[in-house]
Amino acid sequence: MEISLCKRFLVVFGATTLLAQPVDWNKxxxxxxxxxMELLRxxxxxxxxxxxxxxxxxxxxxxxxxxPCKLLAFDPDRANLVARLxxxxxxxxxxxxxxxxxxxxxxxxxxxxxxxxxxxxGFIYARGAVDDKDNVTAGLMLMILLxxxxxxxxxxxxxxxxxxxxxxxxxxIDFLVREHWSEIEAEYAxxxxxxxxxxxxxxxxxxxxxxxxxxxIMRLIARGEAGHGSRPTPDxxxxxxxxxxxxxxxxxxxxxxNDTTRAYFERLATISPPEAARRYNxxxxxxxxxxxxxxxxxxxxxxxxxxxxxxKAGFRSNVIPSEAEATLDVRTLPDxxxxxxxxxxxxxxxxxxxxxxxxxRPGRPVSRPSRLxxxxxxxxxxxxxxxxxxxxTLPSMSTGATDLAQLRAKGVEAYGFGPMVxxxxxxxxxxxxxxxxxxxxxxxxxxLWHTVLEVAxxx
Ligand SMILES: [Zn+2]
Numbered sequence: 001m002e003i004s005l006c007k008r009f010l011v012v013f014g015a016t017t018l019l020a021q022p023v024d025w026n027k028x029x030x031x032x033x034x035x036x037m038e039l040l041r042x043x044x045x046x047x048x049x050x051x052x053x054x055x056x057x058x059x060x061x062x063x064x065x066x067x068p069c070k071l072l073a074f075d076p077d078r079a080n081l082v083a084r085l086x087x088x089x090x091x092x093x094x095x096x097x098x099x100x101x102x103x104x105x106x107x108x109x110x111x112x113x114x115x116x117x118x119x120x121x122g123f124i125y126a127r128g129a130v131d132d133k134d135n136v137t138a139g140l141m142l143m144i145l146l147x148x149x150x151x152x153x154x155x156x157x158x159x160x161x162x163x164x165x166x167x168x169x170x171x172x173i174d175f176l177v178r179e180h181w182s183e184i185e186a187e188y189a190x191x192x193x194x195x196x197x198x199x200x201x202x203x204x205x206x207x208x209x210x211x212x213x214x215x216x217i218m219r220l221i222a223r224g225e226a227g228h229g230s231r232p233t234p235d236x237x238x239x240x241x242x243x244x245x246x247x248x249x250x251x252x253x254x255x256x257x258n259d260t261t262r263a264y265f266e267r268l269a270t271i272s273p274p275e276a277a278r279r280y281n282x283x284x285x286x287x288x289x290x291x292x293x294x295x296x297x298x299x300x301x302x303x304x305x306x307x308x309x310x311x312k313a314g315f316r317s318n319v320i321p322s323e324a325e326a327t328l329d330v331r332t333l334p335d336x337x338x339x340x341x342x343x344x345x346x347x348x349x350x351x352x353x354x355x356x357x358x359x360x361r362p363g364r365p366v367s368r369p370s371r372l373x374x375x376x377x378x379x380x381x382x383x384x385x386x387x388x389x390x391x392x393t394l395p396s397m398s399t400g401a402t403d404l405a406q407l408r409a410k411g412v413e414a415y416g417f418g419p420m421v422x423x424x425x426x427x428x429x430x431x432x433x434x435x436x437x438x439x440x441x442x443x444x445x446x447x448l449w450h451t452v453l454e455v456a457x458x459x
Contacts, residue, residue: 039136044100045104056071058136069159078163080162080172082176094190096157099172106432130419132192155455188412213398218328219325220241220349221324224353225320237353255302255303261397267393300399379455387443
């Protein structure tokens, strides 16, 4: 009893302290949107990236505010920017991160010019609107506000605008972790990898990324004797390969939840209609089948998945080729025993003439999920309750990949957060007509502000 009272007091006390910080959101909101529009105007399509242009814009703003920052570049055209506000050192730093590069566009499929941000019906359309110049803007505004309001900090707050997140991490996070670790080393990190889902404009849940699957692109190669198409052979590589692909492609490895996905389904149940809640609370074989037909995202969270994506075989209609090859997009659970999993794949295929070739490139590192019992995760939950009462915080495992993986592998408790997005909006990351609700930008800044203040400000 005493403990719960005390806890409740702390929460109330914390909120009161934070409220005392006088941010004028009527001014900070439009200022944030202004920087956001400027960043969207800078074409940082990767490749080639040219992230230095965005880094220099950020540098000019930060320097005007008197915030120390520097550019760190593996390639001069692809600079990363690091800025730091010093705390009293009684706690370890927080890293707030966003990536300045964006993926390419098929311009002819866009209604608007992807690099001239356009306002329409409450939305801003541009490449990078939700991936990831929103987070870059939030990080920039956080630094500006902390500095202007002269907030006393227990920890350093580091802002990193990184290059090369979209498939060229050697220019960004890999380079920084390897050669400039002391510049970004932190106890906690916040970056993309979460999303705040709204239904009819009302926030339903704040998804916080705490772990992600590991991408392992693999190949299967079947070999046999070449021959004439008029004479069937027992070891035709085309047949061996397609049989093997069918076997592994339809195999469903055993389901396994981790701390994140267990909490995800439990909490999702609390805001779902009774029938759905029952499914989330008791994932039986029948529920697994239901997910595989109706909730593909949930199906993919339950297990390591194997999806055949490319087949290559043959060159003439009347020649049996000596080789046939398939590409598999394999996404392993964070705690998968990979050598044992490969051995199981070989057993399922059951054909020594089909070779399984593990990924050639190492990809992002494996790490355990970030914890749900940290000061940072609690702060994220407090911010959700404060800004979106009635919603819930949902720890989430991404089936995609982000640069938080490299930080988690270094022992950082790293969390993904993101803007408000309507649950069925199809103009998302990497899509045509990528867009964000304009009101999402100030909210994202505010969300970051309250969270960082609770964990870093001196009381
Ligand atoms: Zn991204």
